[in-house]
Amino acid sequence: MIRRLDLFGRLILILLGALVLLGTLGVTLFYVREQHRPPFRQAPFPRLQLAAGIIDLAASETPNRLPLVLRGANGLDVVTRILSAEPSTPDLRYAPRLTARLRSFIRSGTSVRAYVSTVFIPRARSSGVEGFLARASARLPDGRVIVIDTNSTGDKDAPRLLGWPASQWMGAAATLVVLLALWGTARETRPLRRVVQAMLAFDGTRVTIAGAPSAAADIRRTSEAAAAMQERVVTLLGERALMIGAISHDLRTVLTRMRLRVAALGDTAARTPLERDLERMDAMLSDALAFARGTATGPERLPVDLADIAASEAAERDARGQWGTIDLALDDAPCLGDALALRRVVANLIDNAIKYGGGRVVVTTGSAADRAWLAVEDDGPGISPDQRAEMLQPYRRGEQARRAGLAGSGLGLAIVQQIIGGHHGMIAIGASTYGGAQVTISLPLDACAP
Incomplete structure (x- = not known):
């Protein structure tokens, strides 16, 4: 049920x-x-009658017998004292109607006064008096004052x-x-x-929602629908990966044939621009395919160090003679991630700095709090603040790059953002201290683990 x-x-x-x-x-x-x-007390004013009886008894007794009267009168609800003068009553209020009622019970004719509490205010009473008796006082024949204090709430201990x-x-x-x-x-x-x-942890590689048989009916249906949706997404991403692999294989086969035919040309002057165009086509194809599979980073997260990746990429470019010197300021920056995908991120950032810089590239790494970070700076024209967010979109290129006629697909930073987002990281574009652009990525030390 x-x-x-x-x-x-x-x-x-x-x-x-x-x-x-x-x-x-x-x-x-x-x-x-x-x-x-x-038990219910039959007397309509039991406290007034008790106080009146004590006052009459004290007024009729000799002074040496008054201690016996006090001993017999004191109890849980009543405290009787004999004082030399009327005590002060800061938390009590004189009650004239209650005094008149008390006077009607006294037979000795002694002058009396009745007080009620200013703290405890009972509900309206049909008798017309101001409330429960809190204190009664009377002047004895010897000039002293008898004071009778009662439980002002009108009840015994609860x-x-x-x-x-x-x-x-x-x-x-x-x-x-x-x-x-x-x-x-x-x-x-x-x-x-x-x-x-489970929805927040979903990365497109596996279903993360488990069944909830004991949950409420609507939550159970929501869980089942979300799990089915995740399964469809995983299937679609798998099919997309297969399609991208097939396209990559077919296109690269065609490019290889074109390279062979260009190499067979005898005219060097005609062959060189064709080879350059084929290299650009190959680079653009690689960028497009990488962007298409960018979020499909490997599901396995292993310990990697951004400093080691940066040093390896810089050494590879130095060995190929593509760049004079890349300045490195590397501190340990360990995290968990897909090593191949992060290597592509660092390679894209360094290649962009080489392409658009003015001759200097600086790579720094480190860790702070719970994040590892890497920054690449150059001394090129930089990226204006109003274009920085746009540069992270696919097929977007900076105004300076278009004016300079530099080749590129406009996918480099989009691929970086896609891979870093798949690792639950962040990317920021700012101004370099050397006058160009600075691109910084940061990754959680362990939050990108599945």
Whole structure:
């Protein structure tokens, strides 16, 4: 039955259960309190009559017998004292109607005053008096004052259960019910949080959502739909990878044939521009295919160091004689990632700096807090601030590069952003201290692990 309820229905069930439990505890405690309540007193003004009796008795006794009167009058609800003067009453208020009622019970004719509490204000009483008697005072024949203080709430000590009054039991019960309701709510929404976490961890290589058979009906359906969607995405990406591989193989076969035919030409002057065009076509094809498969980085994340990758790429270009010197300032920058994909990132950044720079390339690496970073700077024309976000889009080239007639596909930084995004990293374009552009990538030290 409960498996058919959706999340809203289960939360309503938790709320109703909490209310029923709290109501049951309240009724139980009320019953216990009523069982412990003292018998109803028949006298309409028991405290006034008690105070009047004590005053009459004290007024009729001799001074040496007054201590016996005080000993017999004091109890749980009444404290009787004999003072030399009327005490101050900062938290009490004189009650004339209650005084008149008290005077009607006194037979000795002693002058009396009655007070009520200013803190405890009872509900309206049908008798018309101001409230429960808090203090009564009277002048004795010897000039002293007898003061009678009573429990101003009008009740005896509240009944207790296992040492706790009923009010504390109600507070503890309400707290327990609220905690149980919160626990039940967290338990019912836990499968939904797991679905959200699985969706955030999805990288297109495998299904990350597991079944939730004990979840609410709507959460279970949502989980099943999300898992089916992930499975379709994984299938589509796999088919795309196969298609890209087939296209790459066919196009490179054609390019190889064209290179062989160009090499067979005897005219060097005619062959050189054709070879240059074929190299550009090969580079553009590589960029386009890399961008098409850019997010499909390998699912396995292994320990890599951006400093080692940067040193290797710089050494490779020095060995080929493509660049005079690449300045390196490398500190350890370890992280988890796809080594081949990150190598392509570093290669693209260095090649861009070589192509668009003015003769100087500086590569720095390091780590800070929980991230590893790599920065490549050049001394070229740089990238204007209003074009930096646009340069991360595919097939976008800077204004200076177009004016200079430099070859390129406009996919270099787009590929970098795609691969770095697949590693849950960040890329930023800024101004170099050498006057050109600075491109910085940063990767979490371990968050890119699957």
